[in-house]
Amino acid sequence: MKLEIGNFYVKDVIFGDKTFYKDGILTINKQEALDFVFEDEHIVEADLMIVKPGDKVRLVPVKEAIEPRIKINGDTLFPGYTGELSQAGNGRTHALKGTSVLVVGRHWGGFQDGLIDMSGEGAKYTYFSQLKNIVLVGDTDEEFEKREQQKKNRALRQAGHKLAEFIAQCVKDLEPEEIETYELEAVTKRNEEIKKLPSVVYVMQPQSQMEDLGYNDLLYGWDTNRMVPTFMNPNEVLDGAIISGSFMPCSSKWSTYDFQNCPTIKRLYKEHGKTINFLGVIMSNLNVALEQKERAALFVAQMAKSLGADGAIVAEEGYGNPDADFIACVVALEDAGVKTIGITNECTGRDGNSQPLVTLDEKANAIVSCGNVSELIELPPMETVIGELEALARDGLSGGWAGDEILGPSVKPDGSIVMENNAMFCGDQVIGWSPKTMKEF
Template sequence: MRLEIDNFPVEEMQFGDETSYNDGLLTINKEEALEVVKKDEHITEADIVFARPGEDKRIVPVKEAVEPRYKEDEGAVFPGVTDDVESVGSGKTKALKNCSVLGVGKHWGSFGDGLIDMSGEGAKYTYFSGLNNICLVADTDEEFERHEQQKKNHAIRWATHRLAKYLATAVKDLEAEEESVEEFELAPITKRDDKTSDLPSVVYVMQPQSQMEEMGYNDLVYGWDMNHVVPTFMHPNEILDGAMISGSFMPCSSKWATYDFQNCPTIKKLYEQHGETINFLGVIMSNLNVNLEEKERSAIFVAQIAKSLGADGAILTEEGYGNPDADFIGCFEALEDAGVKTVGLTNECTGRDGKSQPLVALDDKADAIVSTGNVSALIELPPMETVIGELEALARDGLAGGWPDDDELGSSVKEDGSIIMENNSMFCGDQIIGWSTKTMKEF
């Protein structure tokens, strides 16, 4: 399976008469773009606002991030979401690079929403502060969940995907510079050359969010709710090419946005090393479960698949913390018991003082874990000149990491627009998918 991604870097954005791309400049016909957004009758208000790196702008509540993509021959960009269900991961895909489409609530936030600062102290906490962001700021009439802490945010999230697909049509007839083309190809496992086959074999085990038994909150694979999926072997190209879609439920610093799946740095790094230092087998897409029996069953499946593939080692990563830690450690144990040397990648929940147990479940076999940060760490940020969305949502709407009042700290949102919050509210801040901006500090 061979995938070619032709990248067109976005250096500047503007509105104009025609949606087009020319030498780094993305021009958007706002009226036409909003028509695409408003195809869902539940969207009552919508606007598009730009947020560039270094600008004095704060974006909240952010629900989703998507890289604009166009599939050659009008193939599926997000199968099962914006398009019919069809195979992805091969052929040619065109991408608007150095930018993302952000789905932003106009009034009401959710447990899984987050915050992005485009400059200042807050910018260092999230990868998305360094991108040219096209913010879809929208409100809906989804009254049934307006006051719920956990929201599906279906209308806004799906509109974000439709908008991303529409924007990428700007490059559908263009050819990318040769140096901007990425190629991803793996030979079938049983048909690789001797040099590659003799290298240590590594599999990447991903545990995307899938704990909600009610549909509509979890990550999707080909439009299918991950709560209904057992561990499955996937080609890494499928993940890079739109097969995986982010869900709405997960404390935000621990989330994987759709953008993260599309650009998964761990997959890309494994590709770089394939045939040089490792034999990259592919991806085991697992799940996160509610009850213990389901967790144990999934761990058995993961270990069996890894062993059957001939994996010598595995990188294991979870989307989330708390209850998912039991899945993470259970899978760790099962892989090690099967003789697969495993390295974990996760954040931790050690409390505001950093002194609590980092994971809900632990085991001696999980002796190699890379931490991407503490979800409970307090972050204080000064006011920003411009707020995209509504700042009060951080304190009012139950965002993980924000609060209306605290005996010692008061409200997360101060009268002057400054804020105090837990890292939990930083949009995809811990980047567990493999590109955390954080480093370790030794005391």
């Protein structure tokens, strides 16, 4: 399986009379793009904005991020979801680098939504403050969930996924500035020099806790709550096979942009044939019942052992209940003789003194921490708010609150905020972006 990603490095994004890309400038016909968004009858309100690094802009509630891309052979960008099923991870895909489509609620937020600051102290907490973002801000007629804390956000999120492909059509027939090539030989067909290297598998645990369908991450359009762990070519992950869901406190989330650009996969590819033999990805799950957790751990360990893995990296999208899946998976791999490193965030409380993971085991002795979800963050007012700032306090965002006996409300009268790291959009960056490190005292 050979994937070529043709990169177009976006220096600036502007609105104009037509949508095209030239000399690093992405020009978007705003009305044309909005007309496309309104093809979904459930979108009742929408606008398109552009925000760039350094802008004095706060976005909330942020629901999704997608890199604009187009497949050259005409296949849909997200097979099984935005179009017919097709094989992801093969052929040529063109990508507009340095930019994303951000999906933001005009009014209503929820447990799974987050905040992005494009400048100031808050900008350091999320990767997306570094990008030139095309912001789709809107509302839908999905009245049944507007005041629910947990939302599927179907119409708005899918509009963002489709818009990312719509915008990227402008580079479909252009010659990219750079081509990244990702290709792994079949596991049993690799040369002897590669086989001598330590064999490593990457175990991804995307969010799949909700038994009610429509909230979880999707794999080729299939709800991951209904899957058992499966072996995947890493190219599939990089090429649209998996889509972020609408569940999980937001700092723990992996957006679709994160899957498309997974830094851990890219680093494993870089080391393949040099320091390691990269076997591929085991896509696992995070479920609620103990038996489901144990079943997944057994599948992962058996698969890794059958593939001949010497080592594994396990990363979880979430915390709390999913910690049990995460630790069970690490322990099962260690018991199978596979040396394992875990990547996760922690929930150590606002004072940092609580147990970091719900479940612990002495075999999980190599953990990379990506920060504390409960860390308190205080940010000054921002000049412009896209969305609705009050959503942070009113709508049950995982890091915000309407009132606290000590701290008061998350949103202050002057527009300043106090919140937990929980509400930072994809802030812990467990996917591999995280710049956080440990402090010694």
